Amino acid sequence: MNIIIKSSKSLTQSLQNPNHLFTSQFSTSFLVTKTPKAFKKKRKPKPSPRTTLVQTEPNQNPNLERIVERDSLFRFLTKSKQYLINQPEHVLRLDDAGKLHRELGFPRGRKVLRSITRHPLIFQTYRHTDGKMWFGFSDLMEDLLAEEQSIMDSMERDRVDKVRKLLMMSAKKRIPLCKLHHCRVLFGIPDDFRDQVSRYPDYFRVCVEENGLRVLELVDWDPLLAVSAIEKEFMVDEKGAKRKFNFPVKYGKGLDLELEDARKLNLLNTLPLVSPYSDGARLDLWTLEAEKYRVGVIHEFLSLTLEKRAYIHHLVEFKEEFSLTKHTYQMLLKQPRAFYLAGTEMNWVVFLKDGYDKNGVLIEKDPQVLLNEKLYKYAQMPEMEQGAQVGMEKLHLT
Known part of the structure; x- marks a missing residue:
């Protein structure tokens, strides 16, 4: 009887586990059942706007790209200069400076002293x-x-x-003072411009809104100032000014137009241009006229800057005042004769191409630009050169 019971149990086990003859009492968890990471096919990382360059290599202008690299190199110098100017006696405690990586422009997590010692002729501890x-x-x-x-x-x-020209271009002829202060270096506006406004009551008026925002308003419209840089160029070189912008006409391939005929057709669409000092806010946002207006506004905006260029955050600052849209980046890319975009897709810089020669040198240099170049020169010196030292001694004597 016991034999029958045992045989029935073994039969039941064999039915439940058909591979019972091959089972083992040892664990098999140590066996590799997945492909090791070292042997897995690596996927290419998705391109990031933070690192993707605006221009591909064949279209790059190395001279203008180097200017953007220079901005990055002297980021600590320029930001620390602006910050220290507003400090009592132009000094700052090192412990406090170490917490101001954003204000002073040094990498987060790094010691500020490391950035200071890179410019021994400019800063001292x-x-x-x-x-x-x-x-x-x-x-x-x-x-x-x-x-x-x-x-x-x-x-x-x-x-x-x-x-005054910026106010005349703005939609309501008014700009918050904080926006002008944020972009003051771009135009060479002094730090104390907010205090200087009171000296020009015929030009400006300061209004304080309910939320405490101080807004600068235009008092008097000057028609002599309402002439854009492109209009002045048009009077001197009409042919060159006509070629500067391009607003192509969409037509079917069936027309089979020759290159010269297509150019003339596009020219009819491009002209007349819309003055940046006209009332662009009344234009329908997505019309051709509105796009011409926005292109003209940015061209005039850049012509007013010291170095004929601006970063994306400078343009975004005046988005409402100049009726700009989120498609500004794509709009500028369509005008390669007038503008050059450098840097990355997330932090791009737009250059006014006419402001630079073929070697990437600014054609007309404001006295402030010349001083900045002198500052950059000293910032790269480990010690004062003999010729430069003599020049500074002469400056003291005068």
């Missing part, structure tokens, strides 16, 4: 009587700042006219 380390400008830098102030004083009227 010292131990204060309180036992703390501080950093500030060198004597050379203080001399350059005095020279810069002299330039600001001599160019004050020019800067005032720039602001």
